[in-house]
Amino acid sequence: MKNLLLPFFLLVTLSLFSQYQYPKKELADLVLKRTLAVQLLDEKSEFDIYANKAMKDIFEKNWKLTNVSFFSKEEIDKLKEANNSDYAYLTHNNEQLKETRMNHLSLDQQSGSFGRRYGMGANAPANSISYQRVAFTFAYYSYNLEVTNGGNSKSVTEIGFANGELIDIDYLFLCQQLTNLVTSASQDVPEKTYYNVQENIEKNQKSKLILPNDFFKEKDLKKMDSYYEYEHKLVDWDNYQKAILAKETGTTYVKIIWSHQHKMYLWIVVDAQTGSVTSQVGFGGIKFGKNHKANEIIKAKHLKYITSKMAQNVNNRYK
Numbered sequence: 001m002k003n004l005l006l007p008f009f010l011l012v013t014l015s016l017f018s019q020y021q022y023p024k025k026e027l028a029d030l031v032l033k034r035t036l037a038v039q040l041l042d043e044k045s046e047f048d049i050y051a052n053k054a055m056k057d058i059f060e061k062n063w064k065l066t067n068v069s070f071f072s073k074e075e076i077d078k079l080k081e082a083n084n085s086d087y088a089y090l091t092h093n094n095e096q097l098k099e100t101r102m103n104h105l106s107l108d109q110q111s112g113s114f115g116r117r118y119g120m121g122a123n124a125p126a127n128s129i130s131y132q133r134v135a136f137t138f139a140y141y142s143y144n145l146e147v148t149n150g151g152n153s154k155s156v157t158e159i160g161f162a163n164g165e166l167i168d169i170d171y172l173f174l175c176q177q178l179t180n181l182v183t184s185a186s187q188d189v190p191e192k193t194y195y196n197v198q199e200n201i202e203k204n205q206k207s208k209l210i211l212p213n214d215f216f217k218e219k220d221l222k223k224m225d226s227y228y229e230y231e232h233k234l235v236d237w238d239n240y241q242k243a244i245l246a247k248e249t250g251t252t253y254v255k256i257i258w259s260h261q262h263k264m265y266l267w268i269v270v271d272a273q274t275g276s277v278t279s280q281v282g283f284g285g286i287k288f289g290k291n292h293k294a295n296e297i298i299k300a301k302h303l304k305y306i307t308s309k310m311a312q313n314v315n316n317r318y319k
Contacts, residue, residue: 020157020158020159020160020177020181021155021157021158022157022181022184022185022191022194023156023157023181023182023185024156024185025185025186025188027147027149027154027156027185028156028181028182028183028185028186029186030088030147030149031065031066031088031145031147031156031182031186032065032066032182032186033066034066034085034086034087034088034147035066035067035068035069035086035087035088036059036063036065036066036067036068036069036087036088036090037069037070037071037076037079037087037088037089037090038055038059038068038069038070038071038090039071039072039073039076039089039090039091039092040052040055040056040070040071040072040073042072042073047165051165051166051167052070054166054167054168054171055070055171056070057168058168058171058172058175059171059175062172062175062176062179063175063178063179064179065179065182065183066088069087073091076089076091080148080153083148083151084148085147085148085149088145088146088147088156089145089146089147089148089153090143090144090145090178091143091144091146092141092142092143092144093141093142093144140160140161140162140163140164140258141160141161141163141164141165141166141170142158142159142160142161142258143158143159143160143174144157144158145157145158145159145178145182156182157178157181157182159173159174159177159178160257160258161257161258162256162257162258162265163256167241168241168245169241169244169245172244172245172247172275173244173255173270173275175275176274176275176276177275177277179275180194180274180275180276195277195316197309197312197313197316198309200277200278200279200312201279201307201309201312203252203271203278204230204252204269204278204279204306204307205230205307206230206250207230207231207250207251207252207271207278208231208232208233208250208251208252209228209230209231209232209233209251209252209253209254209269209306210232210233210235210240210243210244210251210252210253210254210272211224211232211233211234211235211253211254212234212235212236212237212240212254213234213235213236213237214237214294215254215294215298216234216298216300217300220300221234223300224300224303227300227301227303227304228300228303228304228306229304230307240253243272244272246272247272247273247274248272248273249272249273250273251271251272251273252269252270252271252272252278253269253270253272254267254268254269254270254298255267255268255269255270256268256294256297256298265282265283265297266280266281266282266283266315267281267282267283267297267298268280268281269281269306279305279306279307279312280312280315280316281302281305281306281311281315282315283297283298
């Protein structure tokens with residue numbers, strides 16, 4: 001985990017959007033009436049045993065909305081097959097995912113655009129051919145919160161991670177995201193209030209940003225002051241984890257995630273105390289067809305977008 005290898009093949013990522021599905025109020029209300037049934041790993045390895053213990057410790061201490069119980073996948077499946085409505089189900093999967101992007105090739109010989117290639121996000125020229133290209137593939141881990149209602153299973157929200165083996169800081173992030181999403185949705189908080197760009201910018205300007213050394217290139221580590229004008233601190237991986245698990249007041253941290261809503265990688269800024277996401281930033285200028293480490297995709301020069309109102313408004317879709 002220390003070097004966080006991200007095995008994907010990425011062409012380029014442009015504008016990003018809301019990172020997690022905002023629950024419907026009626027589904028959030030159902031979650032609050034039920035015991036949370038958390039699916040554990042099958043303990044086929046020492047890591048599985050460690051991960052299950054970390055999951056239990058984190059949720060027993062931090063999940064305050066309802067009672068929580070832990071089950072194997074087989075036990076969860078049996079409960080769901082029986083349409084047991086005593087539980088809201090938190091299940092997981094890890095897969096190989098492929099992101100595809102549509103590109104366009106202009107065939108208009110009467111204009112200067114003939115032979116020009118238009119990438120993702122562009123409108124197809126009137127006279128062109130379109131083709132799909134795999135932007136990247138990677139292993140990822142995902143949790144799905146769902147409820148059964150009237151015999152039907154309905155997804156409340158999904159939380160995606162940019163790594164296949166989760167540790168305690170990931171489980172804390174998961175617990176905090178679910179708590180924040182379900183609580184706000186049940187209270188009928190509008191999406192634009194749940195994620196308020198201006199308030200987030202002000203919070204980031206007043207907070208100390210924790211940056212893991214491993215997320216950035218060595219040549220940039222001594223120049224961070226020129227990239228980010230607000231309070232920040234570079235730390236090793238151990239101290240990064242300690243700050244997150246301590247839920248330090250007035251502290252934020254950088255995290256790489258997978259956004260289910262728009263099927264994109266992005267990096268976010270998270271309030272360590274509450275788990276609220278306070279900024280969303282995308283990846284750009286990544287070379288296609290090579291493996292990348294975290295310090296090759298989080299560019300120090302993009303730290304300025306954390307507090308850029310224009311960038312955050314473009315990236316936000318909680319409206």
